[in-house]
Amino acid sequence: MLNKNILIGVTGGIAAYKVVEVASRLKKLGANVRVMMTRHAAEFVAPRTFQEITGNAVSVEMFGDAANFHVAHIALADFADAILIAPATANFLGKAAHGIADDLLTTTILASDKPLIVAPAMNTKMFAHPATQDNLRILRARGVKILEPATGELACGTSGKGRLPEPVEICAAVEKIFAAGTLTGKRVLVTAGGTVEAIDPVRYIGNRSSGRMGFAIAQAALNAGADVVLISGKSDLAPPKNLTFVKVESATQMREAVLKHFDSVDAVIMSAAVADYRVKNPAAQKIKKSADTLTLELVKNPDILRELGGLKTSQVLVGFAAETQNILEYAGKKLVEKNLDFIVANDVTAAGAGFGVATNIASIIWRGGNVENFPMMSKDDLAVKIVERVAELLGGRKFFPSN
Numbered sequence: 001m002l003n004k005n006i007l008i009g010v011t012g013g014i015a016a017y018k019v020v021e022v023a024s025r026l027k028k029l030g031a032n033v034r035v036m037m038t039r040h041a042a043e044f045v046a047p048r049t050f051q052e053i054t055g056n057a058v059s060v061e062m063f064g065d066a067a068n069f070h071v072a073h074i075a076l077a078d079f080a081d082a083i084l085i086a087p088a089t090a091n092f093l094g095k096a097a098h099g100i101a102d103d104l105l106t107t108t109i110l111a112s113d114k115p116l117i118v119a120p121a122m123n124t125k126m127f128a129h130p131a132t133q134d135n136l137r138i139l140r141a142r143g144v145k146i147l148e149p150a151t152g153e154l155a156c157g158t159s160g161k162g163r164l165p166e167p168v169e170i171c172a173a174v175e176k177i178f179a180a181g182t183l184t185g186k187r188v189l190v191t192a193g194g195t196v197e198a199i200d201p202v203r204y205i206g207n208r209s210s211g212r213m214g215f216a217i218a219q220a221a222l223n224a225g226a227d228v229v230l231i232s233g234k235s236d237l238a239p240p241k242n243l244t245f246v247k248v249e250s251a252t253q254m255r256e257a258v259l260k261h262f263d264s265v266d267a268v269i270m271s272a273a274v275a276d277y278r279v280k281n282p283a284a285q286k287i288k289k290s291a292d293t294l295t296l297e298l299v300k301n302p303d304i305l306r307e308l309g310g311l312k313t314s315q316v317l318v319g320f321a322a323e324t325q326n327i328l329e330y331a332g333k334k335l336v337e338k339n340l341d342f343i344v345a346n347d348v349t350a351a352g353a354g355f356g357v358a359t360n361i362a363s364i365i366w367r368g369g370n371v372e373n374f375p376m377m378s379k380d381d382l383a384v385k386i387v388e389r390v391a392e393l394l395g396g397r398k399f400f401p402s403n
């Protein structure tokens, strides 16, 4: 952050007081910090507070108070290497999404082409409102980095999603803009968890996947600087923050979600445990217990990864193989049939490997037959190894495993 010019825009929310700490932390990290505020924000925190913390004049009015600036909004936009809006109100999101520039803050961001990080904070219902969600989608699609609000007690007396993330998290997101990771600028799609196939409205066919492996990969890709889309079947885990999270149930839904994003990503890592079969005709009502036996007719699900293997252009494709015997042989077949760059094989019956546990024991099989065998390690560490290899492939360098 040393000598980076950070412009903080503060809009009118009670969480504005937390941004004083954000400004202070960024300054301590070596950044030059300037603050612009809306008039409503200045009702919550006095501009003088930010002035004392940053050592710089604070801009509120479009005309008149930016003593050192000739044309204030242009000068502030030119100053910034990155702009952070925190807290970002629903009103601000609406204006930013639609290019409305009616005060210094909104005019400045319109005059800037630098990275924009937005930290929304508001009442839960306001955040969940379709208008707010639509505005967030528009901004995201435009490349704006949106920080997920935290969940908890809100100043309005309710509890739910809408709290400003902690200052340390906000600063980490700003720092990340300048820290070029091995996957910076790349988009990675990760699947996780197990799909569920309905038998009737009450029961389903499922599997033992917890989502741990896939969530660890999503986090490792985020840490490497990627924009991540995480598509998850059943999992009780909280997804990592600051990625696009899509929750699905069945294999059919997972296929749809994956295909929707496939064209826009550089790599796909399929660690989800996808059901190979689904019930042909799920019952509309709960099946009553009568006969001693019950026969379910199953039909084959689409093989998502195989389909991607046929569609792939420049994407790196990584699969997993959950095996219980002949691990390398079966996994090797899947690698070829699904047209993958490499496959991660795990023996899901081995102690410390496979479903639910925090560790895994895996082998990576490469096209051409090279095999890397890893000892037992945490799923977080295995995720880093997988992401490193994806980054190498995307960087155009061929990876030569040592053994």
Ligand code: PMT
Residues within 6 Å of the ligand: 192, 193, 208, 209, 210, 211, 212, 213, 214, 251, 270, 271, 272, 273, 274, 275, 276, 301, 302, 303, 304, 305, 306, 318, 319, 320, 321, 322, 323, 334, 346, 348, 354, 355, 356, 357, 379
């Ligand atoms: O979630 P955890 O509890 O942490 O457990 C991790 C894990 C054991 C689920 C994970 O390490 C793992 O092995 N994931 C792959 C599970 C699986 O479906 O394996 P498979 O061998 O049946 O499938 C091979 C590959 O094809 C997989 O990448 C799978 O996502 C994909 N597939 C499978 C079937 C299908 N219809 N469509 C698919 O795309």
